[in-house]
Amino acid sequence: MVAMRTPQVTDPPGAATAGLGNVIEVGGLRQSYGDFEAVRGVSFAVPRGELFALLGTNGAGKTTTVEVLEGFRAPTGGSVRVLGLDPFRQRRRLRPRVGIMLQEGGFLGDLTVAETVGLWEGLSRDAGRPGTSAAPAAPSGAFPLLGRHRGTDPRTTDALEAAGLGRKARTRVRQLSGGQRRRLDLALAVISRPEVLFLDEPTTGMDPEARRATWKVIEDLRAGGTTVLLTTHYLEEAERLANRLAIMHEGRIHLQGTVEEVVAGSGDRISFRLPGISWAFGELPSLDGVAPILTYGGDTGNTGGTGVAYTLNGGRAEARAHAAVRRLLEWADERGETLERLAVRRGTLEDAFMRVAGEAPLDGPPDGEGTGAGGALRGAGDGPVAAGPAREGE
Numbered sequence: 001m002v003a004m005r006t007p008q009v010t011d012p013p014g015a016a017t018a019g020l021g022n023v024i025e026v027g028g029l030r031q032s033y034g035d036f037e038a039v040r041g042v043s044f045a046v047p048r049g050e051l052f053a054l055l056g057t058n059g060a061g062k063t064t065t066v067e068v069l070e071g072f073r074a075p076t077g078g079s080v081r082v083l084g085l086d087p088f089r090q091r092r093r094l095r096p097r098v099g100i101m102l103q104e105g106g107f108l109g110d111l112t113v114a115e116t117v118g119l120w121e122g123l124s125r126d127a128g129r130p131g132t133s134a135a136p137a138a139p140s141g142a143f144p145l146l147g148r149h150r151g152t153d154p155r156t157t158d159a160l161e162a163a164g165l166g167r168k169a170r171t172r173v174r175q176l177s178g179g180q181r182r183r184l185d186l187a188l189a190v191i192s193r194p195e196v197l198f199l200d201e202p203t204t205g206m207d208p209e210a211r212r213a214t215w216k217v218i219e220d221l222r223a224g225g226t227t228v229l230l231t232t233h234y235l236e237e238a239e240r241l242a243n244r245l246a247i248m249h250e251g252r253i254h255l256q257g258t259v260e261e262v263v264a265g266s267g268d269r270i271s272f273r274l275p276g277i278s279w280a281f282g283e284l285p286s287l288d289g290v291a292p293i294l295t296y297g298g299d300t301g302n303t304g305g306t307g308v309a310y311t312l313n314g315g316r317a318e319a320r321a322h323a324a325v326r327r328l329l330e331w332a333d334e335r336g337e338t339l340e341r342l343a344v345r346r347g348t349l350e351d352a353f354m355r356v357a358g359e360a361p362l363d364g365p366p367d368g369e370g371t372g373a374g375g376a377l378r379g380a381g382d383g384p385v386a387a388g389p390a391r392e393g394e
């Protein structure tokens, strides 16, 4: 497949660090493990009170980037600042102002949930004593239960309630399920009411209800002024929570912007099915120079049939879709073909992700039918091979 090289919605290296009021600033970050460069020049900035989501393929470098920002390792190259401080060299000053939810928390299995949170709360408080920066005031919405309980440390109780672990306070950590451990991780990350919160795949392993509860905690924290950096594999999570996001692949950010900006480059998808055994697909027109992607068989079982999909970019979206549908209907009328389940839909974040990952732009059968088992053929018809737009850093 030929990829067009049109840069889209990206900032040049270093540009992200230029703005004032950014709580997180990353400029041309590089990070190597021995000979292997896991992060290859990443730049972004997060203003105060915003949530920035890092999406990406497995091994893209998300956790490595976050770990540098958390101060766990000095960057191999480039610059990073959190609250204006160097997270590695000034880690002690930053610690009381930052909440961290690692991908895997290390717990003492014999402690109860409440003991774990209480212990962590004590450590966080100690870290904020004179000589370091004081912990900020609590964001009002994030801890609605603060002070309601008597006899227990209210911070502990409140963090447990916020994370949905109120009933598990006396349970030993080793008896928690995977999802409940993630909730405990969250409780520990937010207990110091951080100014900046790093969340590395916070909802992995959570059931849908717990995920929504976690989103609410995050939204409340952000509404209270907390700046959040989130990594996630759940696109709907990023779509719901993020002010801005970036999609990483192999150590680089390929797309960056608001959800709308990132998705805008995905174009429209026009899909339909040619029923039964039809050879008309060999004569399908190209639309604006874009050839269709075809998918055979699969979901249609014994009836055969061919899924046809075009991904169109360029020009005004409505006019583009209108002209394309008219052309296809003309084509079908001329040949006496029926375009079954003809559909037009705007690009999605998943489309953008798949493009970055270098995979086919959803080359399955028409929308809502699953991917089927059929093989896909690109570039049939009279146009050039379908081209994926918008790649940064190539």
Ligand SMILES: Nc1ncnc2c1ncn2[C@@H]1O[C@H](COP(=O)(O)OP(=O)(O)OP(=O)(O)O)[C@@H](O)[C@H]1O
Binding pocket: 033, 036, 038, 056, 057, 058, 059, 060, 061, 062, 063, 064, 065
């Ligand atoms: N300590 C390490 N030593 C050597 N290589 C490492 C180390 N940690 C990570 N890597 C490699 O660096 C690359 C980036 O890893 P990283 O964990 O940052 O990716 P990620 O985007 O968070 O991935 P995932 O989504 O799978 O969690 C991977 O190829 C990984 O194998």
